[in-house]
Amino acid sequence: MWSTVSLAVATVFLSSLALNYHARLKAVGHLPGFRAAFGSFSLFGAILPTSWFNPGLNWQWLWRKSVYRYYGSRTISSVPFLSGEPLIITGSHEVAEHVLSAPSGYWKAPDSTAALMLWGDNVISSNYDAYKRHRRIVGPAFTGTTYALVARETVKLYHEMVEGEKWDQLTEVCVPAINIFMAKFALGIITRCGFGLPFPWMRDETHEMSFGEALAIVSERNIVRLATPRWAYKLPIQKLREVEEAYLRLSNFMNEFARARKDELSSTTEEVHLREHDLFTRLVMASQAEGRKGLDDSELIGDIFAFMFAGHETTAHVMSATVALLALHEDEQLKVLEQIRELLPGNRDPAFEDFEKLDKVMACFEEAARMFPAGSIVTRDTTQTITLKLSAQNGDRTLVLPPGVRIMIDMVGVHYDPAIFPDPEQFKPSRWYGIPESDLTFFGWGPRACLGRKFAMMEAICLLTMLVRDWNLSPLLEAGDTKDKWRERVLQGSLVGLGFGIRSAPIRLTRR
Numbered sequence: 001m002w003s004t005v006s007l008a009v010a011t012v013f014l015s016s017l018a019l020n021y022h023a024r025l026k027a028v029g030h031l032p033g034f035r036a037a038f039g040s041f042s043l044f045g046a047i048l049p050t051s052w053f054n055p056g057l058n059w060q061w062l063w064r065k066s067v068y069r070y071y072g073s074r075t076i077s078s079v080p081f082l083s084g085e086p087l088i089i090t091g092s093h094e095v096a097e098h099v100l101s102a103p104s105g106y107w108k109a110p111d112s113t114a115a116l117m118l119w120g121d122n123v124i125s126s127n128y129d130a131y132k133r134h135r136r137i138v139g140p141a142f143t144g145t146t147y148a149l150v151a152r153e154t155v156k157l158y159h160e161m162v163e164g165e166k167w168d169q170l171t172e173v174c175v176p177a178i179n180i181f182m183a184k185f186a187l188g189i190i191t192r193c194g195f196g197l198p199f200p201w202m203r204d205e206t207h208e209m210s211f212g213e214a215l216a217i218v219s220e221r222n223i224v225r226l227a228t229p230r231w232a233y234k235l236p237i238q239k240l241r242e243v244e245e246a247y248l249r250l251s252n253f254m255n256e257f258a259r260a261r262k263d264e265l266s267s268t269t270e271e272v273h274l275r276e277h278d279l280f281t282r283l284v285m286a287s288q289a290e291g292r293k294g295l296d297d298s299e300l301i302g303d304i305f306a307f308m309f310a311g312h313e314t315t316a317h318v319m320s321a322t323v324a325l326l327a328l329h330e331d332e333q334l335k336v337l338e339q340i341r342e343l344l345p346g347n348r349d350p351a352f353e354d355f356e357k358l359d360k361v362m363a364c365f366e367e368a369a370r371m372f373p374a375g376s377i378v379t380r381d382t383t384q385t386i387t388l389k390l391s392a393q394n395g396d397r398t399l400v401l402p403p404g405v406r407i408m409i410d411m412v413g414v415h416y417d418p419a420i421f422p423d424p425e426q427f428k429p430s431r432w433y434g435i436p437e438s439d440l441t442f443f444g445w446g447p448r449a450c451l452g453r454k455f456a457m458m459e460a461i462c463l464l465t466m467l468v469r470d471w472n473l474s475p476l477l478e479a480g481d482t483k484d485k486w487r488e489r490v491l492q493g494s495l496v497g498l499g500f501g502i503r504s505a506p507i508r509l510t511r512r
C-alpha cells in the first residue's frame with residue numbers, strides 16, 4: 001500500500017517537474033544553452049562551485065573563452081531543471097545594446113535588483129515614474145563642480161594615505177593586498193565628495209565596526225542575507241550574527257548621517273546653501289519635499305546605500321585590476337610615466353583640467369575595466385512579447401520571448417568577444433586611444449548607463465597618476481614565485497561582494 005502511494009507521489013512530482021521544465025524551455029524559445037540542475041542565482045547554484053552540473057556564479061569568467069563557441073552563438077539560454085529561473089544570456093555587443101537601449105519592452109524586475117533594495121527603492125533599482133523622480137533628484141549633482149571636487153579630494157586623500165601609512169618614510173613598500181587600500185580609498189572619495197562627510201584616512205582604532213567595515217560585510221554576504229530566512233539569525237552561528245550586526249550598524253550610520261544633515265539644513269546657514277547641489281544635500285532636501293520632487297524615508301536610505309555601494313565598490317575593483325596589470329606590464333607603465341612627466345612637470349599633482357590630457361592613464365583604466373568589468377551582470381526582464389532578430393554571430397534566428405523572461409547581459413562575455421576586441425586576453429591599453437567616453441561599454445548602454453562614469457574616471461585617473469608618478473609598481477612575489485605564476489594566481493576574476501574583480505593583488509611599490 002505505502003509503496004503504491006510513494007510511487008504515485010513520485011510520479012506526480014516528476015511529471016510536474018517535466019511539465020514545468022518544458023514550459024521553461026518554451027519561454028526561452030528552445031534556445032540552446034545550459035541545462036544544469038541549478039540556476040546561478042538560486043541558493044544552491046550560488047553556493048556550489050562551477051561545474052557541468054551547476055554553472056555557479058563564476059562561469060562567466062571560467063568559461064569565457066569557450067562557452068559561446070561551444071553553443072555556436074553569443075546568445076544562449078539557461079534552463080535549470082531543479083531550481084532557479086530560466087534566463088536568456090548574451091555575450092553579444094549587438095544584442096546587449098539593442099536590449100539596453102530599447103525605449104520600452106523591458107524593465108528592471110524587483111527581484112533582479114533585490115541585493116540593492118535592502119533599504120528601499122533607489123535610482124539604480126527603480127522603474128518608470130519612480131525612476132524619473134530619483135533621477136531628477138540625483139542627476140544634477142553630477143556636474144563639473146563635483147568632478148573638480150573629486151580631483152581635489154583624490155589628491156588630498158592620496159597624500160593623507162601616504163603619510164598615514166608612513167610610506168613617505170620608505171623607499172619600498174610591500175602591500176599584501178592592494179584591493180584593501182583601493183576599497184578604503186574609493187569609500188573615502190564617495191563619502192567626502194558625494195556625501196560631504198569627513199573621512200580621515202587614519203581613524204582612532206576602536207572595537208566597534210566602522211562604516212566601511214559594515215558596508216564591506218553587507219556587500220560581501222549579500223547573497224547569504226537574501227537567501228537566509230529571518231529565524232536563522234536567532235541561531236548561534238557567528239557568520240550570521242556578524243551579518244546581522246553589519247546590517248544594523250549600516251542602518252544606524254545611514255539614518256544618523258541623514259538626521260545630522262536634516263538638522264544642518266533646518267539651521268539654514270550660508271555654507272548649507274553653497275552645498276545645496278551636492279548629492280547628499282539634494283537627497284535629504286528631497287526627503288523633506290513631496291510629489292515629483294520628493295523621496296520617502298525608505299527611498300532616502302535606499303539611495304544613500306545605492307550610491308555608497310555603487311560609488312565605491314565598482315571603482316575600487318577596476319583600480320585594483322589596473323594596478324595589478326600595470327605591475328605586470330612594465331612597458332605600459334613606462335609609457336604612462338612618460339606622459340605624466342611631460343604633462344605634470346616638477347611632479348605637480350594632477351587637477352581636474354588635466355583629465356582629458358592624461359589619456360594614456362585613462363586607456364590603462366579602460367583596458368582594466370574591459371578585462372574585469374565591475375558591473376559584470378546587467379539584467380532586464382521583458383514586459384511584453386519581444387521579437388529579437390539575431391544575426392549570424394547569434395545563431396541567425398528570430399527569437400520570440402513572452403513577457404516575464406529575464407535577459408542577462410554577460411559583460412565579461414561582451415568584453416572578451418574577439419570580433420570586437422582582438423586578442424581579448426591581452427592587456428592592450430592602446431585599443432582605447434581616441435575612443436570617446438560615450439563609447440565605453442563597461443558602463444552599460446542606453447538611458448540607464450552609469451551615472452557615476454565621470455566620477456569614477458576622475459578619481460581613478462588622478463589616483464593612478466600619482467601612484468605611477470611616485471612608485472614603480474611590480475608584483476610582490478612569494479618565495480619560489482615567478483611573474484607567470486603570480487599572473488595565474490592573481491589575475492582571476494570572480495564576484496567579490498556585489499561587483500566583479502580580482503580578489504587579492506600583492507604589490508611592491510618602489511620609490512622612483
Ligand code: HEM
Nearest residue numbers: 124310311314315318374375443444448449450451452456
Ligand atoms: C568603474 C566604475 C563603475 C562601473 C564599471 C560601473 C558600471 C555601471 C553599469 C554597468 C551600470 C548600468 C546598470 C544597468 O544598466 O542596469 C551602472 C549604473 C549606475 N551607476 Fe555605475 N559604475 C561605476 C561607478 C559608479 C560610480 C562611482 C557611481 C556613483 C558615484 C555610480 C553610480 C551608478 C548609478 C546611479 C547607476 C544607475 C543609473 C541609472 O539607472 O540611471 N557608478 N554602473
